Amino acid sequence: MENTIDLEEPITAAKCSENLSSVEDAIYVIGGKWKLKIIIVLQESxxxxxxxxxxxxxxxxxxxxxxxxxxxELNGFVKRVVHAEQTPVVVEYISTDYSRTLKNVIIALSDWGKMHKRNIRTEAFLSQ
Structure with a gap:
């Protein structure tokens, strides 16, 4: 299955470098094993x-x-709320509006992950 992307403008070395830098910045902030899982749970809870x-x-x-x-929290995705008036003190975490800007990214990653799993299973089945 081959996908083609219709590009509106030719890719230059500068544009490629800019895209790589932007993706690197995004991965630095939300990458790793746990961050997106935490964001998803907070958004759903x-x-x-x-x-x-x-x-x-x-x-x-x-x-x-x-x-x-x-x-x-430092990057603006989570807000820590301390309820000091209660005994014992209750600390809750909530997702911020900024965190919710990742919704389309999370949906796209989820859709891609499902497609990838299907492709792997199909290829494994075909190679038998």
Whole structure:
């Protein structure tokens, strides 16, 4: 299955470099094993406490989750809300409006992942 892309303008070395730089920046911020998983769970949950978030993301340690949440907060994807008026103090995490700008990217990645899995299964079946 071959896909062709109709380009509106020819790709120059400068444009290629700009695209690579932009993708590199995006991957730096949301890349890795856990960040997109955290963003997706937060978007689907609304607000969620740390332990519940950890239970929803199988395999992530508390230390890694804490570090990833700090990174996501620094980059504007997550907001940490402390309810100090309660005893014990309750801390919740919510996705920001900026985080929701990734919705189309997440949907596109999900669709591509499903297509890729089908292709791999089909190729594995055909090679038998």
């Amino acid at each position: 609304g607000s969620i406490r740390f332990n519940e978030l950890q239970r929803n993301i199988r395999g992530i340690s508390a230390r890694v989750l804490s570090n990833e949440l700090k990174d996501l």
